[in-house]
Amino acid sequence: MEILQIGIILLVFVLLCILVGKYIYKVSEHERTFLDPVLDRVDNFIYRISGIKKEDMSWKQYIFALISCNAVAAFLAFLILRLQSIPILNPNHIGSMEQGLTFNTVIAFMTNTDIQDYSGEWGLSYFSQMIVITFFMFFAAATGLAITLAFIRAISGRKKEIGNFYVDLVRIITRILLPLSIIVAVFFIQQGVPQTLASNKTVTTIEGKLQDIPMGPVASxxxxxxxxxxxxxxxxxxxxxxxxxxxxxxxAVQSVSILLLAGAVVVCFGYMLKKKKQAISIFAAMGVLLIIGITISYMAEKAGNPVLAGLGLNQLMGNMEGKEVRFGVGLSSLFTTLTTATSTGAVNNMHDSLTPIGGAVALMNMMLNVIFGGIGVGFMNMIMFAILTVFLCGLMVGRTPEFLSKKIEGREIKLIALAIIIHPLLILMFSAAALIVPQGLAGISNPGFHGLTEILYQFTSAAANNGSSFGGLNVNTMFWNTSTGIVMLAGRYISMIILIAVAASLASKRAIPVTSGTFRTDNAVFTVTLIFIVLVIGALTFFPALSLGPIAEQLTL
Structure with missing residues (x-):
């Protein structure tokens, strides 16, 4: 039954992302959709009051607009969190957020990471939850999708049509994120998720004790x-x-929602490129890696602790520590894999309670950061590995490497090498620093292999802009808030800049005619090669760290 549930969720995702991917393509290319009669007026009003000019930008202008827009939003969010004690939509009288924690929170939500070193129901007013947190969830997701659409326009050969960041941002929010969010939020309300501005309720339990029941605008x-x-x-x-x-x-709806837009971007890529087979090849590579992760995670959690299995204590249930009984091992393993494969970071179970191998799957998903990823980010990273795959295959057969009819040369490979190096550099160097300085060591609550895994997970989650946490670290300190904030910033924007520069470089080149000797990138051979390149580079980069953390812990059970 658990396997059947997992299969149904994945099947629904594939079917929906085909429809949504085509819709995203129409929004990106300004083709007519059924929402245009209403939303054209809304968008034009926004353009008019904000002074947006619908002019195409160069890739440098696009990046500058993205960063400056994000910076302004971050500054305003910082002020709101520091002043949230004022009595505006604050029925629970939440105080202002501490300075270091405010820095970390703003950076986390601006970068689509959403690491939380606070507990939401007690750390934020309703005003902050809506104006800062919910706003940034729309804004950061739209930013990621906008840069991805610009990236696709560039690599598809239309160098003069990279787009306008502000126009892309508005259209993505009004036509994609907002309509889908309204549908899902209404469904959640029907299922019992609160959506209210009422204050927390104090009730008397059946034991005769008082308990505070947190409320708020949750469904939205x-x-x-x-x-x-x-x-x-x-x-x-x-x-x-x-x-x-x-x-x-x-x-189940949350599981599908996690994957939906990240997968739909790949479908959109096929429509924009006019080569559906190319999109299928990329989608298949991501899908195989995802299924491998789900399988290993499920088997590890189903097996549980071998010591308990030897005593006959967990043969039926598996590892249920830290899991909800209503979800069980199957849906918890699926959620764990999906949330780390897509840079989402939401959790329906405690990752600190996963088996070492289950935790290693979550870690590896974020270390690779190519399995769908955040909206568009995983796709861009996978294209980066696709270009690298073409380059390596070209070296082996003695041919000039080509990708999408564009010659791959030294400039692109140097930029891609830099992008590949940045991710492990942020993870491993900051993890090493945390293991050296007293402020980092003070946060460890589980000494030994598990403690190292907790630190490694924290910076991996930050660098991949994921946001999930093992939960065993005391991270609400100046050291952890600041270091994690720096990693989140670098992990988000350096990669964006490098990858859009690669796309712009390819866009400026003349297309090369396809011949019988051209290395095809839209067939099963390329897909398998791409998967192996991703796994080999990931293993070479992170295996030593994983050996000292979850693998060593597994061997001690």
Whole structure:
């Protein structure tokens, strides 16, 4: 039954992302959709009051507009969190956020990472939850999708049509994120997720004790949290909380929502490129890696702790520590794999309680950062590996490497090598620093192999802009807030700049005619080669760190 449930969720995802991918293509190319009669007026009003001119930008102008727009939003968010104690939509009288924590929170949500070093129900007012957190979930997701659409326009050979960042941002929010979020939020409300501005309720339990029941505008945040591959929850327990994820049906919808737009981007790529086979090849590579992760995670959690299995204590249930009974091992393993493969970061179980191998799968998903990823980010990273694959194959057969009819030369390979190096550099160097300085060591609550895994997971999650946490670290300190914030910033924007520069470089080149000797990138041979290149580079880069963490811990069980 668990395997059947997993299969149904993945099948629904594939069917929906085909439809949504074509719709994203129409929005990107300004083709007519059924929402245009209403939303054209809304968009034109926004353009008029904000002074947006519908002029195409160069890739440098596009990046400058993206960064400056993000910087302004971050500054305003910082002020709101520092002043949130004022009595505006603050019925629970939440105080202002501490300076270091504010820095970390703003950076986390601006970069689509959504790491939370606070507990949402007690750390933020309703005003902050809506104006800062929910707003950034729309804004960061739209930013990621906008840069991806610009990237696709460039590599498809239309160098003069990279687009306008502000126009892309507005259209993505009004035509894609907002309509889908409304549909999902209404469904969540029907399933029992709160959507209210009422204050927390104090009730008397059956034991005769008083308990505070947190309330708030949860459903609206929950919808965009999943669709935007954000992950930050309204409550500290995230999607394990019964108010965020009350039923197995909401859990299934959340699982599909996590994958939906990240997968639809690949379908959109096929339409924009006019080469559906190329999109199928990329999608298949991502899908195979995803299924491998789900399989290993499920088998590890189903097997549980071998010591307990030897005593006959977990043969039926597997590892249920840190998991919701209503979801069980199957849907918890699926959620764990999906949320780390897509840079979402939401959790419906405690990752700190995963078996070492289950935790290693979550780590490896974020270390590779190509399996769908955040909206568009995983796709861009996978294209980076596709170009590298073409280059390596070209070296082996003695041919000039080509990708999408463009010659791959030294400039592109140097930029791609830099992009590949940045990710492990951020993870491994900051993890090493945390193991050296006293402030980093002070946060460890589980000494030994597991403690190293917790540190490695924290910076891997930050560098991949994922946001999930093992939960065993005391990270709400100046050292952790600052270091994690730096990694999130570098992991988000350096990669964006490098990859759009690669796309712009390819766009400026003359297309090369396809011949019988051209290395095809839209068949099964290329897909298999691409998967092996991703796994080999990932293993060479991160295997030593994984050996000292989850692998060593598994061997001690």
């Amino acid at each position: 945040l929950e919808a965009i949290k999943m669709l935007g591959t954000n992950g930050g929850g309204f409550f500290g327990a995230n999607s394990a909380h019964p108010f965020e994820n009350p039923t197995p049906l909401t859990n």
